[in-house]
Amino acid sequence: MxxxxxxxxxxxxxxxxxxxxxxxxxxxxxxxxxxxxxxxxxxxxxxxxxxxxxxxxxxxxxxxxxxxxxxxxxxxxxxxxxxxxxxxxxxxxxxxxxxxxxxxxxxxxxxxxxxxxxxxxxxxxxxGEVNERVFLHKVVIGVIPSLAAAREHIRGQGTWASKFAFMRFLVHRLSRARRMAVAINPEDGAEHIVRAKAVAVACNEYEQGLGKVFSRQNLDGGRLTIYTLTSLTIGDFVRLASGMVLGTWQDAPALSIESSAGVTIRSRRKLLKVMFDGEVETLHSPLRFQIRPRxxxxxxxxxxxxxxxxxxx
Incomplete structure (x- = not known):
């Protein structure tokens, strides 16, 4: 029963x-x-x-x-x-x-x-676990955390002025954001160095389908999924956002996807600003990720x- x-x-x-x-x-x-x-x-x-x-x-x-x-x-x-x-x-x-x-x-x-x-x-x-801290969805490094911090700052204001200010910040930040060099060392793969605008490590994988925006069905697959964006201009941002709605975002040329049971991400920076399940925080480098099945x-x-x-x- x-x-x-x-x-x-x-x-x-x-x-x-x-x-x-x-x-x-x-x-x-x-x-x-x-x-x-x-x-x-x-x-x-x-x-x-x-x-x-x-x-x-x-x-x-x-x-x-x-x-x-x-x-x-x-x-x-x-x-x-x-x-x-x-x-x-x-x-x-x-x-x-x-x-x-x-x-x-x-x-x-x-x-x-x-x-x-x-x-x-x-x-x-x-x-998921990064540096011995549990997360449930994803941890993101790169330009995304600063965008999330700006959006959090205006949340609750609900005015057209605040929304316009955020859009101005979005365009300005994306146009000036530099790529970061990080070493990605998956547990069951070869280490590789990438120059990226953003890297996300997710607990299992996000689905692709009409209207599925950061949606997961498999929550016990026992794998981490690493998403790397090598470019994120305002045009890339619009195409990626529309692709999420239309169910084609994984086909973006600037996006690469890999899977592993664990991964270590290294940067020359000692401290990295991350988006940790939606909250903006600072973590020490390197970032050591594991998945804890079920x-x-x-x-x-x-x-x-x-x-x-x-x-x-």
Missing amino acids: QETAPHRFHIILNANSGTVLATGITVEALEALCAEAGLNAEVDGDVDIPLNERLKRAVDGGAEVIVAAGGDGTITALAGALAGTERAMGILPLGTVNALAKDLGIPLEVKSAIAALATGVPRRIDV ALTVLVPAGPEESQEGAAA
């Missing part, structure tokens, strides 16, 4: 995530929605305590499922605490991108996501057969 969702939940609410800021959802509102769905849930919304301390408190608390109620950064932080353990992670997607939630088919509307937790089933997925248990919506089994039980 298929396992059913454990019955004790500890929810870590990030009050600064995109959807929380937009909707104003509170601890009390979240508790009420959980009670309505029949969840035995404790909600931690204490923003005065550092996230790492809240994660430790949750892990020490003993709940069968610890839930990240926030954006991709909150989800990645919780995954780092739970990877390699038997504890399950739940997701309430309250961020701007909600990348992993989309990959797992988790509803993006809060009430529906809570209902999915109540009937969810465990699924084991891979996690290291994380995530609660996902039950399929039709699983739902019928649960109803029969």
